[in-house]
Structures are given as C-alpha cells and as structure tokens.
Amino acid sequence: MYKTAAILTLLASPALATGLEIDIAGEANGTITIDLFEDVAPLHTAQITAIAESGAYDGVVFHRVIDGFMAQTGDVQNGRLGSDLSRAGTGGSDLGNIPAEFSELPFERGVVGMARSQNPNSANSQFFIMFEPGYFLNGQYTVVGEVTDGMDIVDAIKRGTGANGLVIGRPDVMQAVRVTE
Template sequence: MRKLALAFALTLAAGPALATGLEIEVAGEGANGTIVVDLLEDVAPAHTARIVELAQEGAYDGVVFHRVIDGFMAQTGDVEFGTFGEDMRRAGMGGSEKPDLAAEFSDEPFARGTLGMARAADPNSANSQFFIMFAPAPHLNGQYTVVGRVTDGMDVVDAIKRGEGRNGAVMGQPDRMVTVTVTE
C-alpha cells in the first residue's frame, strides 16, 4: 500500500499526465522509420511520467539501441552513456540524473510490442532505459514494469540492428532514436 501511495504522490508531483504516447523516429543500418507507442499511465504512472519527462527534455534524442537480442527484445534509453557518436563501450551502464523508480509491477503481459522498463537486479532500480519486445516473454511477467505498447511501426522494431552474443551487445554503428516526441 505504501508503494502505491508513493507512486501516486510521484505522479501528482509530476503534474497531470497530458501525454498518451510517443513517436520514436529511428534511423541506422537496420531500422528506419517511426514507432508509435501508447503509454499506459494507468498501469505505471511514475514510469510513464519519467519517460514523458525525459522525452520532453530531448534526453532520448540520439540515444542508441545498445542491446538487441534476436527473438527477444531491443533495449535503449541510456541517456548518460548511450548517445550516438560517443564511446559506446559504456552504453547500457547509465541512466539519467533523476532518482531510480520504485517498481510498478502489474498483470500486463510481456507480449510482442510491449514496452518495458529496464532495471538492474534491484526491482526498484529502473531509471531511463526501456526495451521493446520482439516476441512474448512470459518469464518477465510481474518481474518488470510494463509502460506501453507499440501501436504502429512493429516493422521498424523488427528491423532494428541485432546485437551479438548472449547479451546482444550491438557492434559497430547501432541504430538510434533520432527523436522521441510526446503525443496527446
């Protein structure tokens, strides 16, 4: 109950959520086009508020898809170390200057096209990074926070340059989010 009250308080402090989605313009060797996402403010209010805040600040613009595992997911959102054109060796190790978020687990399944928040081993460590599912992953259900669903542009998601090895680290020039725009 305390976590729910905290999430509600964080949402109120952030102000009313005017955004209902994102348009993510992607470019690179693999994907080129727009991904449209419906954010689930009612499911994860603090996490969606964070994504909206970072998108409105332009923090996601130019950030790469640093971890892409074929048949699983594409991860992005490291606004600290994941900017295109910088040293990519630390991409995926950072977040934003904002505090980490308390988990907002739900009954929403990790289906194809689900947008989830990335985190470290601590369930309350999500910050700025998120991932988009290529395929269902029921083992993530109730373990990670669901923040949205792709409503258009899954062909763009499917074309994102894949990484190598078990961890899916993208070598060479990774695809990137050119701009992330908040929509109403």
C-alpha cells in the first residue's frame, strides 16, 4: 500500500533536488554526479531525495552488479556495510512503495532506474545505474536520472558473480550521498 500522505508531503517540499553526488569507496573510488529527472518521475525523485537528505543511503553497498548490464544499490534496510548482507536487495525504506512513472526515455549507458519486484508499483529506495544500454527495460522500469560525471567510477564498481550478479566478499559502498540543488 502506498503511503500517500508521505508522498504528497515529499512533493509539497519547496524545491526538489536537481541531483545527487555519491562518494563511492571500494574497488571503485571517487564521486559520481547524477542529474535527477523531476519532470519525468516526480514521485521517485522526491523519495530518493528524502532518503539521501536523511543520510540513509550513506554506507549502503552495491549488492547486485552484473557486468555489461547494471550496478544496483539503495537497500537502506538490509544493505548497510558492516551488517549481515545476506538479505541485501530485499529491503527498502520506511517511506513505502511508489507507483510506476514509466516514460519514453530509453535505458542507455549511465541512465539511473528504480529497482522493483515483479509488481511495477513496488519501487522504494533501490536504484541501478546502467553500464550499457538495456532497451528491454524501456517502459517496464522508471527512469529517474542519469550520470553526468564519474561514469569511469561507475565502470570500476566491483562486479558480482552468476546470473543474479551477487557481489561476493566486500562490496563497493556509497560512503556519502549528497543532494545538489
């Protein structure tokens, strides 16, 4: 069930962010800059912004990384570095799920999309960054932004293994996530 009041509160905030700066540490080290598409996915970008402003993304790992496809992070409930990461990728935030905001924007290299379960209206806090185009995702997942600087850092994120891209050992982590205006 959507937490409509929480979503409306997020939308009523005076100014939505225009982006994120994410400090990455591990095999990849550096900062990536993401431009958020408030006009394309206002509910999703408002939720990401609220989570980032609260500091909940700080210390969250890239738990699923598939070479030639994408790097996924954002599980603020079960994906924190130093915790038991066996359930990483199964949690979300306290803000509730967001209804899909599909668009005509294609999943190109550097595009940021919202992760979800089989239910199209189940996106919450997790997101992924595309290494390569993934047009099969078009119209199936919500596009929320794109990397505008630091794609070389994204390319260096530790890869997972197997078909699901589970990262074994110490995964790369979002050390700090800042909202930019």
